[in-house]
Amino acid sequence: MQVLHKRLNLYIDPASYTFTPAEASAGARSLTIQRDSGEIVLNAPNVSASPAGQRSAKTIYGILGIISLTLTDYIIVLTGRELRGRLMGQDIYRATEYEILPVDPRASVQHPAHPVEAHLLALVRSHLDNGYFFFSYGWDLTRRLQAQWAARQSDEGKALWQVADDRFFWNKYLHSKFIDTTTADPNQDLSSYILPIMYGTFDIRSAYVNGYHLRLCLISRRSRYRAGTRYFRRGIDHDGHVANFNETEQLVLVDPKLNEGRSTSDEASTKLSFVQIRGSIPVFWAEVNNLRYKPDLQVMDYPDTANAMRKHFEEMISHYGAQDLVNLVNHKGHEQPVKEQYERYVAQLGLPDVRYEYFDFHTECRHMRWERISLLIEKLQSDLTKNGYFHLDATSTEPIQVQKGVVRTNCMDNLDRTNVTQAAIAKWTLNRQLRVIGVLKDDDSIDYHESLSKDFREMWADHADLISIAYAGTGALKTDFTRTGQRTKSGALEDGYKSVMRYLKNNYFDGPRQDAYDLMTGVWVPRRGPSSALFLIIDSRPLIIRSVPYLAFLSVFMILAGLTLPRTSQYSLFYYFLIWFTLFALSMAFIFAHGIDYVSWPRLLPPTEVIHYHGSGFQSARKGRGIGIPALDVGKLRSGAGAGAQWLAKGRKRAGSKLEEIEMGTKKRLD
Known part of the structure; x- marks a missing residue:
């Protein structure tokens, strides 16, 4: 090389x-x-x-x-x-x-x-x-x-x-x-x-088990296709690429049996590799932010949905072999329409090397009974055994075994439930691998070797956090179970804090983060001349949309002033507070009624087609989209009354006619 x-x-x-x-x-x-x-x-x-x-x-x-x-x-x-x-x-x-x-x-x-x-x-x-x-x-x-x-x-x-x-x-x-x-x-x-870089995770640790020196390595590779943030990259695209796709490889490098404490070379005598993948549900769907904790759910039933899904699975089969599709989303409520769309198209395609397995994670593991993930592993056990793992030994010119298939796991975000499930599958496989090569006896487990067990849990928890930070902006939920093997109340409280931070980041900060993904991976390519991208620095929202938050801030300031500043008269402040509390309440009601206009949307490639979609599929209640705003044409799609976020498309059209004097000044300085 x-x-x-x-x-x-x-x-x-x-x-x-x-x-x-x-x-x-x-x-x-x-x-x-x-x-x-x-x-x-x-x-x-x-x-x-x-x-x-x-x-x-x-x-x-x-x-x-x-x-x-x-x-x-x-x-x-x-x-x-x-x-x-x-x-x-x-x-x-x-x-x-x-x-x-x-x-x-x-x-x-x-x-x-x-x-x-x-x-x-x-x-x-x-x-x-x-x-x-x-x-x-x-x-x-x-x-x-x-x-x-x-x-x-x-x-x-x-x-x-x-x-x-x-x-x-x-x-x-x-x-x-x-x-x-x-x-x-x-x-x-x-x-x-030309130095290739990988976006993902890498961790490697040493351990001694029954006189063997092991190096346990965990690598996660993030795809540059359909890359982005939690709510701005969902589902599949027309080329078969899915959002938040990660390949995770667990490597075990085993040296010959030796006395504990002796140093070893970098070349292990036995190399074991086990690969899992995760990715968004491969149908066209989205969640449209509206400042509410649960965004609007939209499932878009495009004519080429089956073709896009077929492309995705054929690519996965060409890379990894047979696919076990583990779906962890809820069977009712907000997530049900995505589950049903997924199952309908998997059944329609009927691909021979694709097997679907549904596991209702929240129902099966409710009341913190996380050990019940073993029920899923029992269902997958025959396929895990058949598909195997990669086993290369220094004494043989050919692999002892090759991996013939993978488990593809998804939940709604492919983060928290997916992390717990993948870690459990990886642990089951690691025990099996170490027993096959004689490091563990048949009745032994990594759980009985505290150092290795601790490293395994920490590696998978750190890996989960980094994938979650890249996609959702915070560490993963449920990592207390991954780190300790138990679900705790303090872990649940920490998950509550992370959920609040996810809400804030996903609604108010993820637009620029998505723009950065699109810019750095070449999804959006700038043209020469700043006038082609003036929409990035122009707030195209209507004046009333921009002004209401200032009215809310003013109301809060006046309320605080009335509560803290010294009084110079004995007159009642009842009407003073009534006016400012009323203005604040009306401002907040307006903001949440038009919540979609206050979300930090991507500017380079705004999701206008998703926001204004009115074709076949499923649409939840379209909250936070305003009342009575005139319809806007977006290509051949027409939005109904109160579609909201119309400025995303309008701003790009008007950008070239504004701030011309800024660009002229730039040309003069560069000439």
Whole structure:
């Protein structure tokens, strides 16, 4: 496999950026990016940096790619990394610090020349600062062990980016210019500078069990397709990609039996891998935020629903083999329509390698009886045994066993119930694996080995938290059971706090977070000229919608003033408080009646088609959408009275005619 540069020196001058390998080897070639044209050039071997270039004080640990915004391109480089462990003899790092370099020498990252550019740069920074990105210079983190073993011959001589799993190559869009240059001209092979990163989780821990040294590793890989936040990315798209898709691999590396305390090499004699997947229910559905705790549920019965679901399952079968679909949503109430739509289309498709298993998690495990998850495992046991796991032993040239299928688990968010279920399945499989290879006896269990059991619980709980933070904005619920094996009242109270924080973040903060996902993965591509994206900084809501919150704040201020300020007369304040309490109550009633207009919606790709959908399917009570607002055409879909959030579409149409003087000022400063 081609070698990636682990450290780079950066030389900056007004005409170019030049990256040179810090650990120079024979034939090493530096990389220059011309700042006037954006041209990427791989220099001849042993060509030094430009004498006029000033060397950056920071060491560069990799180039994450180039992103184009409305004024110029920006190079994103990695300036900080944290070693998280070693896997298969290779160091695994988490990216911790970044620097954004403007290609145009007249542009400034700290003081952008236009508010639109400043807004987009803020999205880039927030995504980098809040994401969990992992990478290795010598091991492909994007592919599970079985896939790498199967492709070991075809991978010979290829670069990491060429063999990476396209779904989990998170910065592939950012590296598109490097990849295009490499593909177009073999003499300009930039592979040594293309560093694939994975968005997900990584944890590896050592343990000693019955004289064996084990390393337990947990990796979760998040798909870059249909990526986003909890309420703004649900269900499936027309290409068969589902929201919040994660592949989770549990690895067990076992060394030969030895005396406890002795060090071992990185190469284990036995390698075990078990993979599970999760993803949103693969039908077209959404939950429309309206400031209420339970958003409006919308199930859209499009003509190509069956075709989209078929694409999804065929892709899953091609990657993993047979599918056991475990559905954990409630059988009644708010979640029932999504369950019924899912079951209807699974039955309609009738795919031979797809088996559906429903488990009413909340009913079966009510009153904190979480141990009843064993009932589901009993139903899956025959398939878990048949589909198996990947088992590679140093004494054999071929695998002892390969995994022939996976369990695909979902609840409503694919977070809390899914985490508990996947952890239970992983524990059952780990016990089985260790018994097969002789680490545990038939009557033994990891529960009887406190150190291993504790590490297992903590790894799965941390993994659950990180996936939940990426999707919902808070740690996962029910992790007290994952960490301790018991459901506690303090855990329930903590879950209540997390639920409140999820409500606040999902309604008031997730719009920009979704925009950052769409920008960084290339779902939305900026055009040159800030006027094309002025809708990002314009509040297009009607004046009355914008003004009512200020009236509510004023009412609160006046009420507090009446309660705290010293009085200068003996007159009753009854009517004073009556007026301001009435104004506050009316303001809040108006806000919740038009709640959809106060949600922090994504601006780059607003979900107008979902909000204004009136086709076949299921629609819950359309709360918080106002009363008597005129209908708005959105493509061929027409909304009814009180559709709400009409400004999302109108603002984009009017954006080009506003703030023209700002753009003119920008052009003057850059010229």
